[in-house]
Amino acid sequence: MTRICIYGAGAIGSHFAVRLAQCPGVSLSLIARGEHLVTIQNNGLTLETDSGNVHATISQAVGHARNLPPQDIVIVGLKATDIADHAQHIGSLLTDNGIAVFINNGIPWWWGYGLDAALTRAAAESNADTPTLALLDPDGALWSHIRPERVIGGVVYSPNEIVKPGHVRHRGQTRILLGEPAPQAVAKSTRLSALIKLLNSAGLTATAAKDIRASVWEKLLVNIANNTICALTRLDNQARMRSPDLFNLGRTLQAEIRAVAAAMGWSVPPAVESRPTVETAAPAPGHRPSMLQDVLRGRALEVDALVGQPLQFARQFGIATPVLTLVHTLLSGLDCSVKQQAARAPDHA
Numbered sequence: 173m174t175r176i177c178i179y180g181a182g183a184i185g186s187h188f189a190v191r192l193a194q195c196p197g198v199s200l201s202l203i204a205r206g207e208h209l210v211t212i213q214n215n216g217l218t219l220e221t222d223s224g225n226v227h228a229t230i231s232q233a234v235g236h237a238r239n240l241p242p243q244d245i246v247i248v249g250l251k252a253t254d255i256a257d258h259a260q261h262i263g264s265l266l267t268d269n270g271i272a273v274f275i276n277n278g279i280p281w282w283w284g285y286g287l288d289a290a291l292t293r294a295a296a297e298s299n300a301d302t303p304t305l306a307l308l309d310p311d312g313a314l315w316s317h318i319r320p321e322r323v324i325g326g327v328v329y330s331p332n333e334i335v336k337p338g339h340v341r342h343r344g345q346t347r348i349l350l351g352e353p354a355p356q357a358v359a360k361s362t363r364l365s366a367l368i369k370l371l372n373s374a375g376l377t378a379t380a381a382k383d384i385r386a387s388v389w390e391k392l393l394v395n396i397a398n399n400t401i402c403a404l405t406r407l408d409n410q411a412r413m414r415s416p417d418l419f420n421l422g423r424t425l426q427a428e429i430r431a432v433a434a435a436m437g438w439s440v441p442p443a444v445e446s447r448p449t450v451e452t453a454a455p456a457p458g459h460r461p462s463m464l465q466d467v468l469r470g471r472a473l474e475v476d477a478l479v480g481q482p483l484q485f486a487r488q489f490g491i492a493t494p495v496l497t498l499v500h501t502l503l504s505g506l507d508c509s510v511k512q513q514a515a516r517a518p519d520h521a
């Protein structure tokens with residue numbers, strides 16, 4: 173029996189949980205909070221898809237890691253903004269050889285692990301022995317408690333939103349890319365192939381990334397346009413793409429990210445993003461990117477992982493990113509106002 177915990181069962185985590193709950197040979201648990209947790213405990217979880225609803229009973233739904241036995245696999249579904257605060261709990265929830273799978277958008281905290289010396293130094297703001305990223309792992313707690321050798325990196329394409337407690341709505345396709353952070357480990361990783369097999373047996377479409385950092389950059393191209401502009405404008409992605417100016421702004425942000433990636437040694441192809449015309453766009457509103465969901469729910473925004481860290485890289489490599497810099501300033505202001513509003517009306521946060 174493989175023990176798997178979804179740590180932070182929000183939109184993405186709940187989707188994974190429903191699928192993994194149906195999987196033979198898996199003992200599934202999840203960590204959630206608030207009304208969502210209470211509903212899961214009482215009534216289970218529902219995943220709404222384009223082809224119908226799937227319901228799962230979750231027998232181990234808890235509010236804290238201390239209430240669970242050691243896990244073979246912990247899939248971290250927390251927002252990037254919350255991960256560092258949970259470093260110790262995630263670390264102690266894992267067995268010694270356990271695997272922590274990080275699926276958050278943006279640059280991950282483990283980025284510097286296993287890179288060659290030049291890139292490791294360039295990635296690090298502290299020292300080359302533990303090339304932590306100060307924005308994402310401020311005091312190195314993730315590095316020391318979780319240990320990057322226990323990490324599998326993940327990139328997830330799968331639009332999801334919690335529409336009411338215990339109910340996640342998923343639109344379109346799910347595609348998951350997984351990879352070993354240490355490039356030299358990719359070819360011989362049996363734990364990676366076992367994880368991929370397991371996720372596929374649960375109906376989650378997972379494949380091995382040739383280079384997980386290249387996949388991170390590719391996904392960032394999607395998020396840098398969708399998440400940031402939709403959060404700032406409150407338009408869903410379809411509406412954003414229908415505006416020529418906002419579409420072009422997205423392209424400019426993508427070009428700046430590609431320039432940063434290229435300076436660091438990754439040649440990222442342009443985002444495959446067709447521009448729906450007004451005629452072909454579906455009338456139904458499109459997916460609200462997760463950063464827009466955060467604005468609407470009064471939650472902290474993933475500014476550092478999606479924009480701040482790429483900007484940090486840009487500075488280190490001498491790449492000019494004027495539009496990214498402006499968007500970073502605006503998003504930081506929005507993040508501040510969302511947090512102030514949540515502090516004034518905590519019941520609605």
Ligand SMILES: NC(=O)C1=CN([C@@H]2O[C@H](COP(=O)(O)OP(=O)(O)OC[C@H]3O[C@@H](n4cnc5c(N)ncnc54)[C@H](OP(=O)(O)O)[C@@H]3O)[C@@H](O)[C@H]2O)C=CC1
Nearest residue numbers: 180181182183184204205249250252276277330331332462
């Ligand atoms: N949603 C999407 O379509 C996609 C999201 N992603 C990425 O996946 C990651 C997760 O996103 P998403 O699923 O949208 O985020 P959510 O905010 O929906 O999920 C995070 C969950 O963690 C819970 N949580 C936070 N702190 C605690 C705590 N101390 N104890 C228990 N539970 C806690 C949150 O509870 P609460 O709600 O109360 O804050 C929430 O349910 C992000 O990096 C996002 O960018 C990637 C692809 C698509």
Ligand SMILES: CC(C)(CO)C(=O)C(=O)O
Nearest residue numbers: 328329330331398461462
């Ligand atoms: C754009 C999308 C849905 C891609 O899967 C995403 O990553 C998000 O909403 O954060």
